[in-house]
Amino acid sequence: MKLDFIIIDDSKLDCFIAEKIIRNTGKGEDIRSFTMAKEALEHISKNPVAEGRKTIVIVDIQMPLMNGFEFVEAFEKLPEEVRKDYVIYMLSSSINENDLNRVQSYASIKQFLNKPLTSNMLSTLLEML
Amino acid sequence: MSKEDKIKVLYVDDEMNNLHGFKATYRMDYNVFIANNTDEAVKLLEENPDVRVILSDQRMPDKTGVQFFEDVRKQFPNPVRMLITGYTDVESVIDSINRGNIYRYIKKPWTDFDIRSAIDEGNKYYLTNTTLAIRNEELQKAYNELDKFAYSVTHDMRGPLLSILGAIDLAKENEDMGEIKEMLGMMDKSILKLDNFIRSIHDYYNMNRGEQQIVEIEFEKLVADLKDIYDISAQTGNVQFDVRINQSEPFRSDDMSLRIILNNLLSNAFKYQRRSEEHKKVSLDISVEKGVATINVVDNGIGIDDAHVSEIFNMFFRGTTEEVGSGFGLYNVKDALSKLKGEIVVSSKVNEGSTFTVKVPTK
Incomplete structure (x- = not known):
């Protein structure tokens, strides 16, 4: 099954790396990067996922203007029929315990991932889907 | 006495x-x-x-x-x-x-002795108490900053490093020279970002731990050093850079603090330009009158959203993802200004530009 991906990270290099790694797996269909979480949210609310498809969202925590947690909070306010086709992973360089605990408190975050994203990490994660 | x-x-x-x-x-x-x-x-x-x-x-x-x-x-x-x-x-x-x-x-x-000894003892007690209160307040502020600092270090220092690590990992398996070069360009930016952050920390500690050194300031001279640096930014970024200085009276202040203020304001003005703007402009106006130096830094860049104007001086606040900001620069400016008893006013419009006006009294 082919998957769509949304990458949200204020670092262009991190977006580039993630895109590249996803492409290398051969499983990514539509891959989009956003350096602003707000724009990603807009995209999600305006573009419904096609029937029977899933979109993987990989979101950074610390970003200017809207951070990863704020993004997830806004996402959780979207209607259920919009949300149901998304799987959210949080990807961060943070080693702060508060951040890690906070990740657990959001129902819609599937898992926390440590930066940098590697192809091994991504393959394991896709197998577990 | x-x-x-x-x-x-x-x-x-x-x-x-x-x-x-x-x-x-x-x-x-x-x-x-x-x-x-x-x-x-x-x-x-x-x-x-x-x-x-x-x-x-x-x-x-x-x-x-x-x-x-x-x-x-x-x-x-x-x-x-x-x-x-x-x-x-x-x-x-x-x-x-x-x-x-x-x-x-x-x-x-x-008796006279009663009164004198009571007042002198009382004064000692007063001094101990008030000094303690001030120290406690300073200590609390330092703790709060340390907390924020420790938190941001993971992101602002580890972030760029991990990006580079990721890119290296990817490049190892990549044969496409074009893509590798593209990644090298971005790694470059990550390193600059890290360096920028480390420099800001350096400024921050210089300002907080260092004693002020009040000297005669000749703005012509002070700006000459900065102009050399920013003329290069102006050239490479295709920005028109105008400097006007009007100082006919002596001015005394801390050289280091003034440099930090000017450096950060100018660096921001050059950094936050709009790519689409054909006539990119940055101007620096300094005039000294009646013991007050007024510094205007004006750009026609991306501007600041009204919603964020009040936050820009906060530590680690970043208003955009576009550039390699550390979220430290304007905080340092404000910190330096509070030491010089100066003030700063911002007026800004999105997509039209920003004007920062600084007023500093002579010492």
């Missing part, structure tokens, strides 16, 4: 003779204020919040000294309170001392 250096002492008594006698005796050594009722005493305290020692008679028609101290303590907790009274009132005095309303009491009739 000038009047300003003397310890401020307030004496409250309903008997005019006592007041005048007290003032005549001690006005050479202390800065003496007298009040013949408690209302007047409160008024004097409002006008002189730096009174260190209050002496009050116990028996007054409107209020007892004990009552007065109990009331005044709420509004003016800092001055050291001392009661002057005869032995007969000793019960109420003991109670009041135990409740912390009075630091000590002086028995009537007092």
Whole structure:
């Protein structure tokens, strides 16, 4: 099954790396990067996922203007029929315990991932889907 | 000893003779204020919040000294309170001392030695307390900053490093030279970002730990160094850079702080340009008049959203993902300005540009 991906990270290099790694797996269909979480949210609310498809969202925590947690909070306010086709992973360089605990408190975050994203990490994660 | 250096002492008594006698005796050594009722005493305290020692008679028609101290303590907790009274009132005095309303009491009739030693001891107590309060406040501020600092270090220092690590990992398996070069370009940016962050920390600590060194400032000279650096940014970024300096009087200030202010404001002006703008402009205007230096840094760049103007001086606030900001620069500017007793005003419009106006008084 082919998957769509949304990458949200204020670092262009991190977006580039993630895109590249996803492409290398051969499983990514539509891959989009956003350096602003707000724009990603807009995209999600305006573009419904096609029937029977899933979109993987990989979101950074610390970003200017809207951070990863704020993004997830806004996402959780979207209607259920919009949300149901998304799987959210949080990807961060943070080693702060508060951040890690906070990740657990959001129902819609599937898992926390440590930066940098590697192809091994991504393959394991896709197998577990 | 000038009047300003003397310890401020307030004496409250309903008997005019006592007041005048007290003032005549001690006005050479202390800065003496007298009040013949408690209302007047409160008024004097409002006008002189730096009174260190209050002496009050116990028996007054409107209020007892004990009552007065109990009331005044709420509004003016800092001055050291001392009661002057005869032995007969000793019960109420003991109670009041135990409740912390009075630091000590002086028995009537007092001797010159009693008064002097009481005021001097009181002054020591006052100094210890106020210094401690100031230190505590500073310490709290330092702790808060340290917390924020420790948190942001993971992101601002680890972030760029992990990006580079990721890119290296990817490049190892990549044969496409074009893509590798593209990644190298981005790694470059990550390293610059990290370097930028480290420099800001350096500025931050220089400012906080270093003593100010007040010297004669010639803005022409100070700006000349900066202009060399920013002329290169102007050239590579295709930005018109105008500098106007108007200084005909001497100006004294801390060179380091001024450099940090100018450097950050200029660096932001060059950084936050709009790519689509054909005539990119940055101007720096400095004029010194009547002991105040006014510095204007104007750009026609991306501007700042009204919603964020109030936050831009906060530590680690970043208003955009576009550039390699550390979220430290304007915080340092504000910090430097508070040391110089200066102020900063921002006016900005999204997609039209920003104007930062700084006013600094001479030292």
